[in-house]
Amino acid sequence: MAESGGLTSPAFTGADDIRRRLDELDYLVDDGTAAALFFALSLGRPLLLEGEPGVGKTTAAKALARALATPLIRLQCYEGLTAGEALYEWNYQRQMLAIRLAEARHDRLNDADLFTEDFLQERPILQAVRHRGPQPPVLLIDEIDRADDEFEALLFEFLGEASITIPELGTFTAERRPVVVLTSNRSRDLHDALRRRCLYHWIDFPAPERVVEILRRTVPGANEALIRSATDFVGRIRRFDLDKAPGMAETIDWVSALSSLGATELVREDVLRTLSTVAKTLDDREVITAALDQLT
Structure with a gap:
């Protein structure tokens, strides 16, 4: 069930415009951070922000969402995070209820009846892909370094193509790419494959x-x-x-x-x-x- 994809249209005229608009929201950025945010928007690429804890990585995504007047969707990463918590999962309670109702009617349901959008529960990443609105949402994948190595592989399709494949339903691709900001405190090394799919910027302690x-x-x-x-x-x-x-x-x-x-x-x-x-x-x-x- 594919949907048409596309790049994010630049919402700012340049890095100076981003810095000015964020300044109005009392979030002060240096030239490098403003440029990184602008390139992420204009190129339609995920942005990986690294730096010491407390330098404003998470706040950058929050302020950007406010400046764009668009929803912020946040995925807080932690050890053991699964696809069902980050991408999507099936509503098993509703599926069981549907099976019991069918049995009461002496009907029989097959897998095709149970694995439909009616039983699909959106988690942050699928929510970002299927978002509809005047602006694409800002998806904050916060502290990606806290998740397991294996979790990064689940993100590759989304980060590269702004899409998610659900085996039972097909591939969902964003109409317009979400603005994706990943943050890392460098508690562990990230896969090269993830870094390849992202623009990168290091945020230092402010002057x-x-x-x-x-x-x-x-x-x-x-x-x-x-x-x-x-x-x-x-x-x-x-x-x-x-x-x-x-x-x-x-x-x-x-x-x-x-x-x-x-x-x-x-x-x-x-x-x-x-x-x-x-x-x-x-x-x-x-x-x-x-x-x-x-x-x-």
Whole structure:
């Protein structure tokens, strides 16, 4: 049951337009990320975003969906993720009910009667393929590196052709390619075959001036001195051998916590009271605490 496919029409005039539109949504991107998003849209190719946790990979997909005024469909990956949870599965309860009703009528159902669209349950990827609307959806395949190696092979047809083959029904191909964003924290290596099907971009921790601008927007109650000193503090923390270097999410939480205490500058007591927002393991807390004398 094939449907006609096609490339995504560019919704932006260029990378500068993407950066401007995302800026209006308070999501600040650098030139490289803006260009990667634009190429993914204009070429109709999936985009693989890698980077340390907390640099804004997931938020990029969310902001792009908002800028396009289109639905965000999210597939959160984890170990043991199956095709039935990601692509599609059959509604076995409805199938059993149909069989019992047929038996009550002294009818007999065969496989062709049971494996029809009436019994098909769409999961995120099939939902993206069959989406109808003025804009294709943004499909976020989040933390693909957390899924098993075998799961990647299930994505090859979809990533390459924007289609899914269901043996009982045939091949479904998107009318217009979904905007596909995959994210990875590099907890394991991804297959070359998956990388081949995607454009690629590495998102680094934002530069200090961009961190300051993000904090101005997300924590408007914090004063300039606190924002700048907190930005510098987090930048120096990241040079330590930490289990989990603080990203933007942790930085925003930390400055929000400091601001809620009425802090206008960094002092040791306030840092210790709010350390749970930036130190996510006991070892990290001990490392940061031991270095506080030289950091504040």
